[in-house]
Amino acid sequence: MTAATLQARKNRTAMLALLGAAAMLGLGYAAVPLYQLFCQVTGFGxxxxxxxxxxxxxxxxxxxxxxxxxxxxxxxxxxxxxxxxxxxxxxxxxxxxxxxxxxxxxxxxxxxxxxxxxxxxxxxxxxxxxxxxxxxxxxxxxxxxxxxxxxxxxxxxxxxxxxxxxxxxxxxxxxxxxxxxxxxxxxxxx
Structure with a gap:
């Protein structure tokens, strides 16, 4: 495996990790309003x-x-x-x-x-x-x-x-x- 191929794989892995972290952060912020909406609709809790x-x-x-x-x-x-x-x-x-x-x-x-x-x-x-x-x-x-x-x-x-x-x-x-x-x-x- 060449150094360029290895570097491309490292960059792709880093980008996927960054996207995964951003998705988790977004879901964390969306969880509260989505839970509130669920509770309002169902009377839950x-x-x-x-x-x-x-x-x-x-x-x-x-x-x-x-x-x-x-x-x-x-x-x-x-x-x-x-x-x-x-x-x-x-x-x-x-x-x-x-x-x-x-x-x-x-x-x-x-x-x-x-x-x-x-x-x-x-x-x-x-x-x-x-x-x-x-x-x-x-x-x-x-x-x-x-x-x-x-x-x-x-x-x-x-x-x-x-x-x-x-x-x-x-x-x-x-x-x-x-x-x-x-x-x-x-x-x-x-």
Whole structure:
């Protein structure tokens, strides 16, 4: 084998290794959004569904056509260690009629002397309830910016889909927990 042939093989091997590393890096970055999309579509891991006003109207009509059933919803609020906010639900639980829209209010206060942008992650427990818990409006859909000392009331407009009543996996579920955790987000204005 000539030196030129050997060098060409080394170059080809190096190029393939570089392309393989770039592909792995790309897959690493794509994994999070693809996993989030999977969870949103399937309700996997207690991921709630995002609904429109018309979806809520259809669910309300379905609920009105049968016997009204209720379920308890517990509200949970947390902050990551680097978010110096007070964050809590206005009321810890609510009993809601399945299929009917309801509203929960969360309160956040920036206890620091700096502007902080936060983003809320959320989930629902038990896991099987995630695909039936639909949010119409939520502070979690956008980043929240709180100035030093600022306190805000943040509503969540939601409903529990009546299809939950037909799911055998939901048998015995008497309470759904909606949990939020605020994390610090990159503040582009800084």
């Amino acid at each position: 207690g991921t709630t569904q995002r609904a429109s006003e018309s979806d809520a109207d259809i669910a309300a009509r379905q609920a009105a056509s049968g016997a009204a059933r209720t379920i308890s919803v517990r509200f949970d609020a947390n902050t990551a260690g680097d978010v110096p906010w007070s964050f809590h639900p206005e009321q810890p639980t609510d009993t809601v009629t399945i299929g009917q829209r309801d509203m929960a209010i969360y309160i956040a206060k920036n206890n620091s002397n700096e502007r902080i942008t936060g983003t809320a992650t959320f989930n629902v427990e038990p896991e099987q309830a995630g695909k039936y818990f639909n949010k119409i409006q939520c502070f979690c859909f956008t980043e929240q910016v709180l100035e030093p000392g600022q306190q805000v009331r943040m509503p969540v407009l939601y409903y529990v889909d009546p299809k939950a009543l037909d799911d055998p996996n939901m048998d015995g579920v008497e309470q759904i927990t909606l949990s939020y955790t605020f994390h610090r987000a990159l503040d582009l204005a800084e």
